[in-house]
Amino acid sequence: MTTQKPTAEQGEAPARRRRGAALDEAILRAAAAELRESGYAGLTMDRVARRAGTNKNALYRRWPHRAALGVAAYGYLADASLPATDTGALRGDALALLRQANATWSSPQGAVLRELLAATAEDPHLLASLREQAGGSTLNAAWLNLLSRAVARGEAPVEAVHPRVATLPMVLLRGEYALRGTPTVPDPVLVEIVDEVFLPLVRGRAPNR
Amino acid sequence: MTTQKPTAEQGEAPARRRRGAALDEAILRAAAAELRESGYAGLTMDRVARRAGTNKNALYRRWPHRAALGVAAYGYLADASLPATDTGALRGDALALLRQANATWSSPQGAVLRELLAATAEDPHLLASLREQAGGSTLNAAWLNLLSRAVARGEAPVEAVHPRVATLPMVLLRGEYALRGTPTVPDPVLVEIVDEVFLPLVRGRAPNR
């Protein structure tokens, strides 16, 4: 009896051999845990395999490389929450949405997301997949919706409902993250983005007023 | 005679042993060449050392790690050209500057820059250094200058001369690069950035006109 059964390192005990979806789950759970604890850098194939109580073969049979597993694990980790915000005024809505995005991005989860973005920059397919899992079109729709409500209230001209306008605050926020290496954009900056750029732009797009 | 003197692989022949600045130069030249030919991924310490006709010791005595050498090499590679553009009109100036930035960013050199930005994201000090070498404050000043000229011409309100406004087109351009994985932002997008966002914002910042 030289061979000592590992009986799983952490939680996952393969008393009975798992297959298909069950194993998928176990691997993703382990990978997500690694992401949460040590970021993308800690997501090594060996560690994930060991933690899931399996081996690298099972991982490589499912994902072609580490980055792909990383993206999948992030999708498992993130739940893409998006509490609808309606403060009754354009400025309040915009600030609320921006603050929520800032909270997400400055959380540990946001740090992981940025690591993954950097790692998948060369693979457009993966990048798109990651972007979608990180909010993507949902977030976009929220901003357009916000603008439409403002128009309905008479707070903004119809011309303001435009993808460029809608995405602008998020792009600026992302710019702040890129500029500072440090996460956490201070709240006054968010206010400035809204008051000095977003709202003036919405106003500036009025026909000729 | 088993030991065969390498006598330098490519161009650099250490007939006489180089020291200090001369060696700095040789290393940076080799590193920049690797960046140009194979990007940051190709910039391995062994390759650079071999190409410079020296060894890793000399590199590690000068830079603490690969990323630092990468940034230094990029500084050596880039010349931060910035031909002053004055088309006589705000729109033309903005487009010209934006097009030039786009050209730089979509060049191979731009690809290297993006790789480096990703690699130094975790080290604020390096990031700042890289940012400075990539134009940084110079570019910023150019945009502010552009706005000032527009104000002098009566094309824009004084309120438009504002850091947020000045940096906006570049931030949007960067956003495009982040959005598409692929480099090369089509020209119509640049026009849209100027016409749909930048100019309306400048207009929108007028006091109450």
Added chain:
DNA sequence: ATCGCTAGGGTACTCAACGTACCTTATTTG
């Protein structure tokens, strides 16, 4: 019930690259 195919499990390995340790040797400088 049994047989065989498929997917999991166990390991060992190759390869690339970073970063280090140590010694020998050429230059520079006091």
Added chain:
DNA sequence: CAAATAAGGTACGTTGAGTACCCTAGCGAT
């Protein structure tokens, strides 16, 4: 001219991605 100092030459130690095989559990079709 002698002692520092910096270069050159190697050889490691380590980590981690991928890959290759071979063995075995368990599901499904006959």
